[in-house]
Amino acid sequence: MAVATVSQVSQALRTALQAVQGLRVVEYIPDSLNPPMATVGVDTVNYHGAFRGGNPTYLFTVSVVVARASDRIAQKRLDDYLSYDGANSIRAAIEADTSLCDTVQTCQVTSGGNITNINVQDVIYLAVDFNVEVYA
Numbered sequence: 169m170a171v172a173t174v175s176q177v178s179q180a181l182r183t184a185l186q187a188v189q190g191l192r193v194v195e196y197i198p199d200s201l202n203p204p205m206a207t208v209g210v211d212t213v214n215y216h217g218a219f220r221g222g223n224p225t226y227l228f229t230v231s232v233v234v235a236r237a238s239d240r241i242a243q244k245r246l247d248d249y250l251s252y253d254g255a256n257s258i259r260a261a262i263e264a265d266t267s268l269c270d271t272v273q274t275c276q277v278t279s280g281g282n283i284t285n286i287n288v289q290d291v292i293y294l295a296v297d298f299n300v301e302v303y304a
Contacts, residue, residue, distance in 0.1 A: 171222070171224060171304045172271045172272050172304045174210050174213065174226065176271055177210075177226055177228070177268065177271060177272060177302055177304065178195075178208050178209075178210065178228070180268035180269060180271040180272070181208045181228060181230065181262065181268065181275075181300065181302075182195065182206075182208055183268075183269065184261050184262045184264065184265065184268060185206050185208070185230065185258070185261055185262070187261040187264065188206075188249070188255070188256050188257075188258065188261045189255050189256055190204060190256075191204050191205065191206055191232070191256070192204065192205040192206070193205070193206050193207075193208075194206070194207050195207075200288070200289065201233055201288050201291075201293060203233045203234045203235045203293060204232065204233065204234045204235070204245060205232070205233050206230055206231065206232045206233075206258075207230070207231050208228055208229075208230050209228065209229050209231070210226060210227070210228050211227045211228060211229050211299075212226070212227040213225075213226055213227075214226075214227075217303070223303065223304070224303075224304045225301065225302065225303055225304070226301075226302040226304060227299065227300070227301055227302075228299075228300040228302060229297050229298065229299060229300070230258060230262075230277075230297070230298040230300060231295055231296070231297050231298075232246075232249050232258065232295065232296050232297075232298070233286065233293050233294070233295045234246060234293065234294050234295075235293060236285070236292050236293055236294050242294045243294075246283060246294060246296050249280070249296060250280045250281070250296065258277065258280065258298050259277040259280065259298070262275065262277050262298075262300060263275070263276060263277060268302075272302050272303060272304050273303045273304065274302075274303050275300060275301065275302040275303065276300070276301055277298055277299070277300050278299045278300070278301050279298070279299045280296060280297070280298040280299070281296065281297065282296065282297045283295070283296045284296075
């Protein structure tokens with residue numbers, strides 16, 4: 169199996185996230201937000217997971233943004249996304265097929281957190297990040 173490119177893995181992660189009910193998954197960060205939405209970004213590529221190169225490891229961040237019109241509703245959505253299982257679990261959606269449709273050897277969501285407020289065009293949103301480790 170050829171080593172998957174960063175673009176192929178990003179697309180496979182976006183496809184997996186489409187299983188989360190009501191979550192918009194975007195390829196690029198838009199100028200205006202339309203939550204709830206998720207985006208996938210690569211953090212690090214480790215090229216030499218084996219001797220003489222090969223077996224690269226990709227570290228991705230999946231960022232999920234929710235509206236903050238109601239603090240309770242926003243927190244409930246984040247709780248659902250951060251849950252280990254359930255229809256809205258980001259971890260469960262990604263790890264439902266750890267090969268990401270045979271794109272990679274395996275992947276896992278290693279953590280979720282870093283809940284922050286973000287301000288876009290004077291509108292406050294809540295965001296949470298998920299760290300995904302991928303063995304290509």
